[in-house]
Amino acid sequence: MINFQTSPEQYKHWKLSIDGAVAKLSMDVQEEETLAEGYKLKLNSYDLGVDIELADAIQRIRFEHPEVRAVVMTSLKPRIFCAGANIYMLGTSSHAFKVNFCKFTNETRCAIEDDSRHSGRRYIAALNGTASGGGYELAIACDEIYLVDDGNSAVSLPEVPLLGVLPGTGGLTRLVDKRKVRRDRADVFSTLAEGLKGKRAKEWGLIDDSFPTSKFQDSIDARVREITQAVSLRHDAGIKLNPIETESTNDARNYKYVSLKLYRDKRYADLAVRGPEAKLPASPDEIQKLGDGYWPLLTYRELDDALLHLRVNEPEIGLVCIRTEGNIDNVLAVDKTLTVNRDHWLIREIILYMARTLRRLDLTAKSFFTIIESGSCFAGNLFELVLASDRSYMLNNPDEKIKVALSELNPGAFPMSNGLTRLESRFLAEPKKAYEAFAHESGFDTEEAEAAGLVTFAPDDLDWDDEIRLAIEERTSLSPDALTGMEASLRFAGPETMDTKIYGRLTAWQNWIFQRPNAVGEHGALTNYGKPTQAQFDFRRT
């Protein structure tokens, strides 16, 4: 079982050091400390374990070190920044693992850009040696890239020429869409195994600058000083992210506010979220004192962990039924607190993290049905779970009104990868319905929710059990691959962004290539990399 929880004391591959407004993240991958057998992490190459640490470090900088304004990514290995994802790990992994590995590393890189865009921290890739493949893709997720000019170090994307696969962690997309490298130059660069060094790399826009070895550290330091001097420094103290507590049995995984119950023989899981208690602190100071025990933060950390666990450790679960229990007014009170204080650094970070977790859900290759019953509290931020689901079922019980409600957070706080809110995305055909729903006072009972277009089906209590049972049985009988492709197509209507291009176009092509004989077959390039045998291609173009 893969564990996504870690902390700096446990890091094996990264060193996180903080010096005033500057954080330094130094990569020093330990060859033997792999997640699985059969490969060594040479040359700062990485596996999922390395990236779990990186994701944790970025998250901790945001919550534990709000004073940080610049993050320098570098390596402790001489002449090598990072060689990218470990090829032997890829070569020995199952198709499903490769796909989930790439998805997680993509989310980590998008989290870097999310921090830069929304929290204003500037990420500097200080390439003290060659950055190849995923190494350059990590650099290109940063705001600025500086390469040492030692006559040898280069940036490169050697996946196509050497491995017969794509740079699958956003590299191709960020090349032409973020750094806006001319497409013919991007074509040359992406087929050139040895990559490009200082002068030409800069001319083509692949890096921002290069400095000779003797001046490299000074130049990076000077640039970092420029950055920290140009922004107003922050003197907030952070909060500590303690380990989240989990109780696992064979068919359940329970956190404080989130529970996962697995019906493996039926290929579905129940994911239940408990709403907040009444009268939670309403001022940022009190919340800061409460720290990581504050309901929104702890609940979304638990939800995030549950989603990652489902993706990687429970591949046969095809459908997740989302339920909530609790008091709607308590959820709305929390949302009110978050809304009122959204300019406070901690509240902002909490909201941004909730948004990232919800995007993680959007990008999870499982079907999601929301089940809205008596005692549920699908309101405000928890109503996003309804909107993020592929379908929702709301019980229509004449004897007991069930309610859902929106809050001030629904119309903007949690954008999807496509830049729209889930309400906007839902009502593309009739944008005014999103406004009407938001303007509606005091929640929606089942009939109102159905009329407002907020839920898919509203069966009455006589049909309810059968309808839910049938819906689950039907969904879990369908081809899991067809569902993955279908959901990836239907979930992201409307505009596309760099993120959706990475998760849609680039990832889908990579997944295609990841099962082609030319990559993973007996004679494929990925299979034969580093062996005395040569790849042999079937040259028919598809």
Add this chain to the structure above:
Amino acid sequence: MINFQTSPEQYKHWKLSIDGAVAKLSMDVQEEETLAEGYKLKLNSYDLGVDIELADAIQRIRFEHPEVRAVVMTSLKPRIFCAGANIYMLGTSSHAFKVNFCKFTNETRCAIEDDSRHSGRRYIAALNGTASGGGYELAIACDEIYLVDDGNSAVSLPEVPLLGVLPGTGGLTRLVDKRKVRRDRADVFSTLAEGLKGKRAKEWGLIDDSFPTSKFQDSIDARVREITQAVSLRHDAGIKLNPIETESTNDARNYKYVSLKLYRDKRYADLAVRGPEAKLPASPDEIQKLGDGYWPLLTYRELDDALLHLRVNEPEIGLVCIRTEGNIDNVLAVDKTLTVNRDHWLIREIILYMARTLRRLDLTAKSFFTIIESGSCFAGNLFELVLASDRSYMLNNPDEKIKVALSELNPGAFPMSNGLTRLESRFLAEPKKAYEAFAHESGFDTEEAEAAGLVTFAPDDLDWDDEIRLAIEERTSLSPDALTGMEASLRFAGPETMDTKIYGRLTAWQNWIFQRPNAVGEHGALTNYGKPTQAQFDFRRT
């Protein structure tokens, strides 16, 4: 060898009739008239042969019948409009063929929307019976959809529940992006094998209306009358599209203005385009008289045919080297004529067709290099070939100036699928370079072209032969699958549109599914469709 040329007299599956401003395209697929062995085209299901006729009919309406303002698509079979792509054809086709089949059918549906958007013809899907799968996808490419209400007929996308693949001809994307069907409803509809009938189909936005059998024809006629009465009728006579002449040998395919020379052992082809003669007619009347012999129309028809031929009949050709020969001034003179007269219906149709052909090139899964040598005429519309290529090489010969040039057509006439011109797409990082290039007078010699960023490399005459030879050898040695995914990612920087979503996201996922064991393996759903055996899935989600 598959032949993409046809004409109404040769149609087997469609009847095209014209009555004043109304064209009627009636589908009447002949079961036995298949392109390959092993399947029958029952229930108006289609194979590539059926779609080649449809593409031809739409093209002919535009050129031969400019008076047509409404196109009614219907079926001559009782109670069935169209059952979509033939499943047994898909089940027995190679992966590469399935992919190319879907690409062509997608281009045909985009051509319908292109006609509607730019030439103002209104397409009416008159569903006199059930439209399932590709049948509904054909309907959803039309502007309006009317379904007969006979208690039985439905619209449906049964691919996911019955076949374990996606509706791959744009259906999922058009559902949420064109018709803006709510995503939870799209999810239900796309997993419901039997589909939806009149009332609910209308309520969910899947159709525009339904009419009882007794009133169906009258209602369609009335709607068509409304359309033709609301627009100003046209009285232009069309021009005839005669068969294009081809001379083929084992390693060449020659047209009047286009030649294809195949180096199959080296896996590349030379595609040469000859520029126009001097003093071509400059007025629409003269051009109309000249008809389909007019250089731009004939050349792009030949180019279009050559691209389709390369895609489907020459799978091992991985690289196409584009060359031109002719006089730059003659090309610019043609572009001037086209620009000045672009509001004339025929000139507009010619320009729109050139744009579609160039988009066909963008979407072709082959590498394209442009080779710019002495005697070439890469100017104006032919310069789009340089911009559409993955790379370009321009000879730098001090003894003889070689030139390229832009025309008034480059900054707008030929948008890519992403809505940008190829100049805009090239200069995403520095938009002003596109303006500067356009403002530059009297063409660019090699050094100017390189400085302006218009070509990739400008080797001198000493290095030229080696450099081109090496570039070709290197490109054709790479994994063809990795190149396909790479090119599909690098060619479409910038915004995404419904078209790019269909060719990128949706198609890439479908291609992935098209090689998954759950679809095409021994126990896959596509393999077992219609057999007494049942599909058995590996339920692990990827």
